Amino acid sequence: MSRASVFHGGVQLPPNKVPVQLPTARLPLQFRYDIPLTTRGGQYSAPHVELGSQVLGGELIAGGRQRVGVHAPTSGTVTEIHAEGEDRRIVLIADGEQRSLPPRAALAPENATLDDLREAGLAGMGGAGFPTADKLNATQQHPPKLLIINAVECEPQISCDAQLIAEDCETLLLGADWLRRFVGATACKIVLEEHNSSSKKTLDRALLQSGYPHLSTVSVPTRYPAGSERQLVHAITGTALAAGARPLDAGVLVQNAATVHALGRWARDGSPLTERLVTVTGERCLQPQTLWCAIGAPISALLTHAGIAPGETTLFQGGPVMGFALPNADTAITKHSQCIRLEAPAKPLDTLACIRCGDCADACPEDLLPQQLHWQLLGNSLPGAQAERLSHCILCGCCDLVCPSNIPLSQQFALGKSDMRLRQHTEQRAAKAKLRFDARALRLEAQERERLAKREKRKAGAAKPDKKKALAEALARSRAKKAKPAPTDAGQKND
Amino acid sequence: MINARRGTADVMNNVLLATLPAALIATWFYGPGIALNLLICCGTALLCEAAISLLRARPYGTTFPDHSALVAAVLLALCLPPLLPLWLPVVGTAFAIVVGKQLYGGLGQNPFNPAMVGYAALLIAFPREMSLWPAASGELSWGISALLQDYSTLNWDAISGATALDAINIALRADLAIPSIALWQQPASFVAVAWLCGGLWLLYRGIIGWQIPLGLVAALLVLSTAFYLGDSARYASPLTHLLAGATMMTAFFIATDPVSAPAHWQARLLYGAAIGLLIYVIRSWGSFPDGAAFAVLLMNLCAPTLDHLWRGRRR
Amino acid sequence: MLAIVVFSLLCAAAGLLLWFAARRFAVEGNPLVDEIEAVLPQTQCAQCSFPGCRPYAEALAKGEAEINQCPPGGEAGVRALAELLGKDVIPLNVEHGETKAPLLALIVEADCIGCTKCIQACPVDAIMGAAKQMHTVIASECTGCELCIPPCPVDCIVLVPATGIQP
Numbered sequence: 001m002s003r004a005s006v007f008h009g010g011v012q013l014p015p016n017k018v019p020v021q022l023p024t025a026r027l028p029l030q031f032r033y034d035i036p037l038t039t040r041g042g043q044y045s046a047p048h049v050e051l052g053s054q055v056l057g058g059e060l061i062a063g064g065r066q067r068v069g070v071h072a073p074t075s076g077t078v079t080e081i082h083a084e085g086e087d088r089r090i091v092l093i094a095d096g097e098q099r100s101l102p103p104r105a106a107l108a109p110e111n112a113t114l115d116d117l118r119e120a121g122l123a124g125m126g127g128a129g130f131p132t133a134d135k136l137n138a139t140q141q142h143p144p145k146l147l148i149i150n151a152v153e154c155e156p157q158i159s160c161d162a163q164l165i166a167e168d169c170e171t172l173l174l175g176a177d178w179l180r181r182f183v184g185a186t187a188c189k190i191v192l193e194e195h196n197s198s199s200k201k202t203l204d205r206a207l208l209q210s211g212y213p214h215l216s217t218v219s220v221p222t223r224y225p226a227g228s229e230r231q232l233v234h235a236i237t238g239t240a241l242a243a244g245a246r247p248l249d250a251g252v253l254v255q256n257a258a259t260v261h262a263l264g265r266w267a268r269d270g271s272p273l274t275e276r277l278v279t280v281t282g283e284r285c286l287q288p289q290t291l292w293c294a295i296g297a298p299i300s301a302l303l304t305h306a307g308i309a310p311g312e313t314t315l316f317q318g319g320p321v322m323g324f325a326l327p328n329a330d331t332a333i334t335k336h337s338q339c340i341r342l343e344a345p346a347k348p349l350d351t352l353a354c355i356r357c358g359d360c361a362d363a364c365p366e367d368l369l370p371q372q373l374h375w376q377l378l379g380n381s382l383p384g385a386q387a388e389r390l391s392h393c394i395l396c397g398c399c400d401l402v403c404p405s406n407i408p409l410s411q412q413f414a415l416g417k418s419d420m421r422l423r424q425h426t427e428q429r430a431a432k433a434k435l436r437f438d439a440r441a442l443r444l445e446a447q448e449r450e451r452l453a454k455r456e457k458r459k460a461g462a463a464k465p466d467k468k469k470a471l472a473e474a475l476a477r478s479r480a481k482k483a484k485p486a487p488t489d490a491g492q493k494n495d
Numbered sequence: 496m497i498n499a500r501r502g503t504a505d506v507m508n509n510v511l512l513a514t515l516p517a518a519l520i521a522t523w524f525y526g527p528g529i530a531l532n533l534l535i536c537c538g539t540a541l542l543c544e545a546a547i548s549l550l551r552a553r554p555y556g557t558t559f560p561d562h563s564a565l566v567a568a569v570l571l572a573l574c575l576p577p578l579l580p581l582w583l584p585v586v587g588t589a590f591a592i593v594v595g596k597q598l599y600g601g602l603g604q605n606p607f608n609p610a611m612v613g614y615a616a617l618l619i620a621f622p623r624e625m626s627l628w629p630a631a632s633g634e635l636s637w638g639i640s641a642l643l644q645d646y647s648t649l650n651w652d653a654i655s656g657a658t659a660l661d662a663i664n665i666a667l668r669a670d671l672a673i674p675s676i677a678l679w680q681q682p683a684s685f686v687a688v689a690w691l692c693g694g695l696w697l698l699y700r701g702i703i704g705w706q707i708p709l710g711l712v713a714a715l716l717v718l719s720t721a722f723y724l725g726d727s728a729r730y731a732s733p734l735t736h737l738l739a740g741a742t743m744m745t746a747f748f749i750a751t752d753p754v755s756a757p758a759h760w761q762a763r764l765l766y767g768a769a770i771g772l773l774i775y776v777i778r779s780w781g782s783f784p785d786g787a788a789f790a791v792l793l794m795n796l797c798a799p800t801l802d803h804l805w806r807g808r809r810r
Numbered sequence: 811m812l813a814i815v816v817f818s819l820l821c822a823a824a825g826l827l828l829w830f831a832a833r834r835f836a837v838e839g840n841p842l843v844d845e846i847e848a849v850l851p852q853t854q855c856a857q858c859s860f861p862g863c864r865p866y867a868e869a870l871a872k873g874e875a876e877i878n879q880c881p882p883g884g885e886a887g888v889r890a891l892a893e894l895l896g897k898d899v900i901p902l903n904v905e906h907g908e909t910k911a912p913l914l915a916l917i918v919e920a921d922c923i924g925c926t927k928c929i930q931a932c933p934v935d936a937i938m939g940a941a942k943q944m945h946t947v948i949a950s951e952c953t954g955c956e957l958c959i960p961p962c963p964v965d966c967i968v969l970v971p972a973t974g975i976q977p
Contacts, residue, residue, distance in 0.1 A: 361758065
């Protein structure tokens with residue numbers, strides 16, 4: 001029930017939140033669901049069903065070892081399986097009967113394993129989509145002291161978490177305490193933005209009524225990027241994370257509120273992650289709202305539901321800072337689609353030269369000097385950029401927001417970071433190759449020396465007996481060799 | 496589209512606005528020659544920008560909206576004496592914009608402060624003309640009549656009055672005790688106060704940081720106080736150093752130019768202090784009465800090194 | 811007179827300082843070879859006509875080789891060498907080969923007869939196997955130098971594009 005300390009930098013943005021409307025709307029049943037099999041960069045779940053399989057709602061349709069489970073949002077027939085390439089998905093045609101698997105009894109955290117969480121399909125719903133089980137993996141050896149439930153929606157417009165708390169904060173609290181017990185944390189703090197006082201009130205009231213002595217709520221200042229993991233840990237614990245350190249190194253585990261809510265649901269009755277809250281908003285959206293959407297539902301259906309205003313429209317997924325434009329509405333809702341925005345096309349801004357005014361440095365939450373990074377990267381100097389701590393950039397985009405010259409700084413830094421990774425990769429490989437080459441050269445040299453030494457010894461031994469005898473012996477040897485060629489044992493030579 | 500930015504043009508406009516008090520006070524004391532200089536410099540700057548845009552085949556519209564050439568022109572104009580031959584401000588501004596800024600690649604690429612490049616060029620090439628400041632009368636009519644006279648026939652001895660720093664410099668070089676100067680009789684003091692007001696407003700608006708002005712003023716104050724206390728007959732008072740010459744203008748308007756200053760706040764503090772030190776050294780032991788322009792240019796040279804030394808440091 | 815004394819003393823002081831610096835900061839060996847080697851890609855492919863990256867670096871340091879003989883380093887490599895050695899950037903010498911995307915050698919296991927010839931050719935010991943046993947390439951160690959391809963009597967080694975960074 002306290003106010004958190006403040007991290008450096010950040011940007012004050014107008015919240016423009018979609019107001020919470022109860023009861024929460026739900027996207028009607030769709031005819032077709034394109035259920036994605038991608039979790040995060042290159043990790044795919046393997047299909048468990050065949051073409052024509054009849055599935056029930058909540059049934060596991062894809063997964064695999066160390067892979068996140070994928071479940072059918074409703075009952076129906078599998079009509080397409082795309083298990084190769086980039087865009088892997090299973091297409092389900094709903095039968096309209098909405099039959100589901102029966103619920104199971106509540107599961108205590110002591111009886112659950114990471115594989116259970118993985119099979120439940122849990123993945124970060126805050127935007128990254130990182131498999132929850134993988135994130136919790138490190139807690140097995142190092143249990144965190146503090147669990148932070150991140151309900152800070154610092155990006156403007158998005159209000160999934162506020163809606164979630166208004167509708168079903170009991171399940172959120174259940175999930176939070178379940179997770180706290182699962183990872184062995186002693187305390188759990190649910191973090192909200194200061195302006196979001198109604199959510200805090202709801203949570204505090206629910207906490208008073210229910211018996212969760214280890215749970216509490218905290219507010220952080222409404223300032224982007226307060227919801228970023230590193231900044232959140234800084235704001236709550238009062239100490240900035242060291243460069244490259246993860247929250248767990250400071251004994252803190254940060255989990256997104258929506259993920260924890262999904263976890264709570266699963267812990268209570270075994271229902272897997274098949275739906276999420278999505279905020280539909282934007283200038284061109286007729287009825288901005290936050291509603292339940294099945295994972296795999298087409299975005300076009302969501303848009304039709306919320307209504308599109310006439311005029312030219314650009315479609316975005318995610319908030320106005322970190323979001324990205326979608327080429328069309330044919331894609332499906334994923335586990336990490338927080339927000340779909342319909343915006344009027346933005347006027348492209350003229351980019352001017354950097355005047356090194358330093359506004360970006362004032363806004364940078366990671367204490368970098370973006371103007372210096374910009375300068376180094378303009379000169380294609382990756383080592384220079386690394387010396388200015390390019391790798392510490394969290395790509396929050398604060399510098400873009402304040403730059404008077406409209407320079408797309410974070411875009412440049414993202415490119416620089418990927419170049420940097422590639423370069424480090426090749427450098428590591430080169431170092432390894434050099435090591436192995438040198439080791440091989442040393443070994444060959446030693447072998448050569450050994451061979452020469454042996455020959456010298458033989459020569460010394462052969463010099464003593466008289467020459468005729470030696471000649472006769474040599475002749476005999478060569479005759480014998482011709483008669484029966486000695487096998488060349490190359491393999492032995494190479495050991 | 497959300498943003499939290501102020502445009503580059505806004506930044507420059509704010510700086511232009513902040514020069515207004517100094518421009519008005521200088522015009523009041525030194526006559527309309529100042530206003531004429533301002534007009535000539537601004538016109539030349541815009542023409543030079545346009546010419547360079549044409550030469551570099553860049554649309555004029557993409558270089559002009561930043562207003563940075565106007566800032567350089569105004570700052571240069573306010574350093575010039577009012578009764579210069581009219582072609583000198585033209586030469587100075589052209590040098591500042593073309594050599595000082597555009598030849599390095601334009602906005603944001605110049606290692607030196609363009610206004611100071613132009614000023615230093617004029618000071619070295621035309622030392623006599625550049626040091627002829629009229630004794631201020633506070634009468635507009637006088638300034639106008641002086642302007643209308645032929646420059647060569649102007650009776651300089653009749654109208655010129657040595658500025659405070661000139662008098663000090665002459666005394667120092669002649670190994671004499673420095674004259675006592677009544678600061679409130681010096682128009683330069685009032686102009687300095689006007690610069691200070693504009694500078695404080697820029698600080699308040701967040702256009703400039705506090706580090707450079709603080710470092711500069713503090714270093715100058717500490718040094719001048721120390722020497723003044725040691726030998727008040729040979730060294731000018733701290734207040735003289737603050738109010739005479741271009742101290743205030745340099746502290747708030749010239750040294751704070753972010754393009755040619757280092758980025759880290761500690762480096763900026765040091766940068767400001769070094770400029771203050773150089774100003775004092777040049778004034779007390781150099782051959783120029785005021786060393787602000789050279790101090791800034793010398794430290795501009797050091798800015799990349801400072802940036803390098805502060806590379807990768809946390810705030 | 812005084813001036814002469816002062817300057818002599820100054821000269822002596824400067825000389826001492828230089829002597830001290832030379833002693834204090836002396837560098838063992840030829841640091842240039844190491845610097846050049848750090849720029850080279852360490853593919854050990856010998857396309858430069860030297861038997862590895864180190865020998866090429868030594869030749870470069872002696873001025874016995876041109877900076878454009880390293881195809882795996884590509885244009886960027888030539889630029890880095892030019893900067894390091896203070897030479898002009900010149901186009902890559904096609905006689906030594908062309909720059910390709912990074913490759914990995916892969917032994918078609920069905921065809922391998924276990925002759926160990928590729929094992930002897932590999933400059934970084936990235937092929938495992940024994941006589942009359944099937945060989946295999948350790949993918950994480952292979953530099954894609956192609957030196958194992960000519961010795962193979964049954965042409966069972968193919969090159970596949972390296973997949974880049976593993977997440």
